[in-house]
Amino acid sequence: MVLQNIVDGLIVGSILVLGAIGLTLIYGIRRFPFFAHGEIITLGAYIALVFNGAFLTVIALPPEQLWLALLLATAVSMTLTALFGIFLEISIFKRMHGESLVRPLIASIGLAFVLQNGIRLIFGTSLRNYGLPAQIARVLPFGIRLTDNAIAILLSAFVLVLGVHIILKYTTLGKAMRATADNWDLARVTGIDVQRVIYATWVMGAGLAAAAGVLLGLWTIIRPLMGFTQLLPIFAAVILGGIGSPYGAMAGGLLIGVAQEVSVPFLFSLAEYKVALLPVALLLATLAGVAFLGWYLLRSIRDRRSLARVSLVFGGVFAVLAALLLVSFAFFQVDPNAPVAVFFELGLQQPAAFKPAIPFMILVLVLLLLPGGLVGLSDKPRFKVFIKVLSNLPKKAVATSRSFIGRKMTRSK
Amino acid sequence: MFVISVFLISGIWAVAALGLNLQWGYTGLFNIGVAAFMGIGAYTFAILTTPDAPPTGALPGHLGGFGLPVWAGVLGAMALAGFIGFLIALPTLRLRADYLAIATLGLAEIMRLYWLNALTITGGPFSISRVPRPDADISSLWVFLTGQPVVVGPNLSAAILLTVVVLSIVVVYFVFERSVRSPWGRVLKSIREDEDAAQALGKNTFRYKMQAFVLGAMVMGVAGALLANFFRVVEAGTTFVPTDTFFVWIIVIVGGSGNHKGAILGAFLIVGIFEFSRLLTASLPGFLESSLVFTPVLGILAAVAFGLSFVDTRRGRPGRARLFLITGGACVALMLVFLSILSPNFNFAFIRLIGVGSILILLMMYRPQGLLGEERKISRMG
Secondary structure (H helix, E strand, O other), rough: OOHHHHHHHHHHHHHHHHHHHHHHHHHHHOOOOOOOOHHHHHHHHHHHHHHHHHHHHOOOHHHHHHHHHHHHHHHHHHHHHHHHHHHHHHHHHHHHOOOOOHHHHHHHHHHHHHHHHHHHHOOOOOEEEOOOOOOEEEEEEHHHEEOOHHHHHHHHHHEEEEEEEEHHHOHHHHHHHHHHHHHHHHHHHOOOOOHHHHHHHHHHHHHHHHHHHHHHHHHEEEEHHHHHHHHHHHHHHHHHHHHOOOHHHHHHHHHHHHHHHHHHHHHHHHHHHHHHHHHHHHHHHHHHHHHHHHHHHHHHHHHHHHHHHHHHHHHHHHHHHHHHHHHHHOOOOOOOHHHHHHHOOOOOOOOOOOHHHHHHHHHHHHHHHOOOOOOOOOOOOOOHHHHHHHHHHHHHHHHHHHHHHHHHHHOOO | OOOHHHHHHHHHHHHHHHHHHHHHHOOOOOOOEEEEHHHHHHHHHHHHHHOOOOOOOOOOOOOOOOOOOOOHHHHHHHHHHHHHHHHHHHHHOOOOOOHHHHHHHHHHHHHHHHHHHHHHHHHHOOEOOOOHHHHHHHHHHHHHHOOOOOOHHHHHHHHHHHHHHHHHHHHHHHHHHHHHHHHHHHHHHHHHHOOHHHHHOOOOOHHHHHHHHHHHHHHHHHHHHHHHHHHOEEOOOOOHHHHHHHHHHHHHHHHHOOHHHHHHHHHHHHHHHHHHHHHHHOOOOHHHHHHHHHHHHHHHHHHHHHHHHHHHHOOOOOOHHHHHHHHHHHHHHHHHHHHHHHOOOOOOHHHHHHHHHHHHHHHHHHHHOOOOOOOOOOOOOO
């Protein structure tokens, strides 16, 4: 069951990866969060829908070869959407170049609304699909079930990501793109044609978004809001991976996808362990209280007062909560099922509806703990740095605790 | 009655826009989760003030039955919106402005999902109805004083609500005007202009940003409570959607960020245009035939304008060329509107939203400071 969820997560993740690579490139090179990226995804899906229908009216295909028309339509859609990206740069974003990120950011929000409602106007709000025949899932080893669509999504995402990798690593343009994302001024000084790089970014970003839209349409359904609902997980993937890093976006997208798909059945399964919930809640509250208090101590050592006070408040709240739970459980013999009722009253009756909350939680955690993301702004092998930092943590912890016990020992170094 | 409704809605959006103006216009905090804070305010208000609604048959009921007076509900709405604002600002305010934008966008989505799915709390898609208006307080006071029951008609109820809305605009306006002219407000503006410089002068910028954000969120909570008052129903299916956030943003930007008068003017202007354009929908059948005539005419006009613009560019008259280019663009836009009427999925609401979105893009391209621009504040000494 968990394996199946992981595979589902990889499928969703690979769609997110396609969206996130484009968004992170635009974010890194054009230096603003492009809030219309979700609508570009939707646009790609709808253009493919139109051309899919057009091809099928011209040539009649047997049901088992319908995917050929869709493949062709996807190629057309990617091309047209990429051209649309260039059009956006020329018509709107070029004149806002080199200023703060605010103007293009607000313009991109406006653009999102124009595109979303334009799509509604032309195609209506009804649900569509690509009209592929219904499929029976194949059973793979370990009881994993995959439809042909799922396999196609995984394969095409892999091929596209491989293409991106080859362009970024082995072509001059790709190297220029990475250099520009890394350091704009330095890239200019080196003689890189930045405008060309920007156009390439829009082509790549919008084209990949169109592909993501088609794959999303295959996996779920085509509707005007399909892209917008994926914007949050895509942003979470971009930030988790580190803004401007395509490889970080790949890792981030897959991680977010898997986390999202695995955690939801976990939430469902909570309902089966109602009795265990109270002790678990008790344990969690205690742990959280201890963690926050510990954090408070660490922070106050480093002289970051305001945050320390906040963590003290949190720690206090959790500690009080833990104490209350403990008292009510131990002395008043509360029915273990009663708090469960409260827990479910808080709105967790339909855990599946809260899927987007998982990327959001990851996003907030990343912002709290690791604002640079996994990879950081460059695509230098920061993973090594990351691992180095991780491996240094015990040493650091010892040093901090030492400094807590006797400050002079560390200071004398 | 329609005009009063438009005034009410404009006023409520003006309150929300004042809140955003403090966050964005003065402090430069990028909050695109305005709808979330308004929704928190509305739901808190509704849950605190509505009579009990136990689950009956198909309806799941919702949390509530507190039956508190209206003013207590508004206070609760302010408090919870401010608290959620505090929580979301905690991890993001130390980072760059765009992180706050993404986090608040996420908050808005999550809150909407929560409202739609937490059946026993919010009633989910079945909504919370029978939300009391401020006249409930007044009539209960009347009953308390005279001992006689009183019935408030819909007109009087709307008038009282209008008074309350105008009062809250006035109060928020004067409090904010006073505070942005104070040393506190000057610190906010210095953070917006250059946070590092403010920090170098020894200001705890995190703290100031947090105060501005929480204050703005509280005002948005009040706006949400007023919206609940107005509709008398709170539901998350069509209200508190990203469109609402977008609306508040365009109000602030059209009016001019960093200008409280601009925010109020923008609210009345934008909501006025938006609501009165609904009247146009009534004459739609006539449009259908006219679009068959107007579409080709506008197309030809656009082609002529573009051609003239090209000729003028060649002859070195950039001013005229630009004028023709703008005319051509307007013709194309109008032509697209007329063309879209022919679409089977035509709905005037979409055209309106597209128009508002285009205004936002055009403003950002040509006039980022908005209609009024930022007001220069001269602070009083001492």
